[in-house]
Each structure stands twice: as C-alpha cells, then as structure tokens.
Amino acid sequence: MKRTLYIFSDGEIKRKGNTIYFESSEGKKYVPIENTQEILIFGEVSLNKRLLELLNENEIVVHFFNYYGFYIGSFYPREHLNSGYMILKQAEHYLDTTKRLKLAKKFVWGAVKNIIKVLEYYIARGKPLQEIIERIANLEPSISIANSIENLMAIEGNIRDHYYDSFNIIIENENFTFEGRTRKPPKNMINALISFSNSLVYVVCLSEIYHTHLDPRIGFLHSTNMRRFTLNLDVAEIFKPIIGDRLIFSVINKGIIKPSHFEEKLNGIVLNEKGKQLFVQEFDERLKTTIKHRKLGRHVSYRELIRLELYKLQKHLIGEEEYTPFVAWW
Numbered sequence: 001m002k003r004t005l006y007i008f009s010d011g012e013i014k015r016k017g018n019t020i021y022f023e024s025s026e027g028k029k030y031v032p033i034e035n036t037q038e039i040l041i042f043g044e045v046s047l048n049k050r051l052l053e054l055l056n057e058n059e060i061v062v063h064f065f066n067y068y069g070f071y072i073g074s075f076y077p078r079e080h081l082n083s084g085y086m087i088l089k090q091a092e093h094y095l096d097t098t099k100r101l102k103l104a105k106k107f108v109w110g111a112v113k114n115i116i117k118v119l120e121y122y123i124a125r126g127k128p129l130q131e132i133i134e135r136i137a138n139l140e141p142s143i144s145i146a147n148s149i150e151n152l153m154a155i156e157g158n159i160r161d162h163y164y165d166s167f168n169i170i171i172e173n174e175n176f177t178f179e180g181r182t183r184k185p186p187k188n189m190i191n192a193l194i195s196f197s198n199s200l201v202y203v204v205c206l207s208e209i210y211h212t213h214l215d216p217r218i219g220f221l222h223s224t225n226m227r228r229f230t231l232n233l234d235v236a237e238i239f240k241p242i243i244g245d246r247l248i249f250s251v252i253n254k255g256i257i258k259p260s261h262f263e264e265k266l267n268g269i270v271l272n273e274k275g276k277q278l279f280v281q282e283f284d285e286r287l288k289t290t291i292k293h294r295k296l297g298r299h300v301s302y303r304e305l306i307r308l309e310l311y312k313l314q315k316h317l318i319g320e321e322e323y324t325p326f327v328a329w330w
Helices: 049-057 084-095 097-123 130-139 149-164 189-210 231-253 273-288 302-317
Strands: 003-007 011-016 019-024 027-032 036-041 061-065 071-075 262-265 268-271 290-292 299-301
Touching (some): 003 273, 036 189, 071 189, 097 130, 097 149, 097 231, 130 149, 189 231, 231 273, 273 302
Parallel strands (some): 003 036, 036 061
Antiparallel strands (some): 011 019, 019 027, 061 071, 290 299
C-alpha cells in the first residue's frame, strides 16, 4: 500500500537509484519510490533535478509548507491523465454563468450538509447545538436562489460564522477558546489549527485531482485567476468539516494537542514543530480510516472518498450523470 511521506526535519532529499534518500542531522532514511504516493515537506529541505525527474517518472506530487506551516506551493508532475476534452468541458462550465453557478451551489450545499452532520454527531453526544443547526437550516434555502458567485460566497460565509459559534461548545478544554475566524496570521490556537488543517485538506484534494482527467486550475466556486490551483479548493469545501474540523475537535478533546504545541510568530499563533507532527500523524490516520460505502457495498478510506467525488464531477462535466455532492451518513 502506498503512503504519504512527511518530512519535518531540515536536510537534503535526493535520488539514489530508484529510491528516495533523505539525510538530516537525525540520520539517513531510504524510502522505496514504489511505496510513495505523495510527499509533504515542512522542513528546510534541498533537492535537485535528478530527484524531480524520478518523482515525475513515478507521478508523485510534492507539497511544500514554510516554517510556520503555511502552504506555499507544489511540484505537480507532468499531467499524465490530462484530457483535452475534459479541459474544454471544465472551461465550458466555467464560462457559462448558469452552469458555473449550478456547480458552485452544489459545493456549498455539500459543505453545509456536512457541517450539519458534524453538529448532529455532537448533539448525539450531549452537546446543546440544536439552535445553531436551526440557524444554519434557516440560511440553507438561500443557497438555491443565489444569483451570483459573490452572493453565494457571502451566504456560505454567514453559515460558517454560525457554525463557528459551535466550536466553544464542542471543545471541552478551557485553554482553547474561539473568538471568530482570523487568518494570515491566525490570532489564536483554534485558528492556527483550522488554517493548518484546511491546508492539509487542500493538498490532499490536489493530489487526488492529479490522478484524474480533471485540471486543477479550473474551479467553479473559487474563481479561476492568476492563482494556480482552484478546483481543489472547491472540492475541499465538502470535506473540511468531516475530515479537518472533526479532527480538530478530537485532538483537543483527547489532549493530543496542548497549548504547549503552539508558539507566537508573525504577530499571531502557529503550531510549533511538535504540534505539526502530532496533528499530521492524526490527519494521516484519519485519511486511512475506512467507512462502509452505501452505494459501493465495500469499505473505502476518506482519501478514496475524495477520489470518488472527483469521478462524479467528471461524469457531470461530460453530461453522463448529474453531480450530487458527498454527504456523510455517520
């Protein structure tokens, strides 16, 4: 089974034959290329063209994060599955205002349904969240009547504000309080976790897009502009609540992440190296977790759910089957 390689130490990563070789002050490590599906680099790492050639040949995406844990870019190998026909269909759906808005609404609707699923999960565990669900449910019908992407994004923002009101109720740790969403830099520990978690979901979605016929540069909810990738941001909206947010609640409530795992940097709060390592370890385990798929009749991992979502999107774009966003049933 292929796995994700996470690199936190500073050092040098190079090619040794058909093996990935990493050397740091902590020692040397060899990773067989055939066992690797993607690489996430958090440390200060040097690499060379020979390694990139090996990664390109084996279709391995590499994602880079800076010292503070912020995503800065990806090495995206030559697209081996890119389809001119699919790119034309994506462009067609983007340039047609009606088609684009229809798809964008589906991403927002899927995100909202999964937000409600998260809240229902904690209601079943005794959390008083019914009023917040009602507030979100009252806004949900406005998604279908939104007449522009800007209007739709504003509706989604309002819904997320209500959702964020639930965080202090769900989190059972007085050291962690949430006073509203802040970014670049995050102003408290919860915001630091949200930003880091969202970045991880974004790059996993990007890696999965690479293994489809879709072009990650053409999104629908997020505008296609000078930013390189947008489709992964669209798809991530659906999965952030059930993968990222659920994990944030879990690592805090179980005491896995503590206040000692944060530091003040850039006039804000970020995870320190140990905090990033702990969160990534739990995130990786979450992606491997399997669920019995109702339609397929077999167990699939969270990562595979993302790939399946992309296949559904492909079918929608070529007119085979209407796209319906994934909604958790647990």
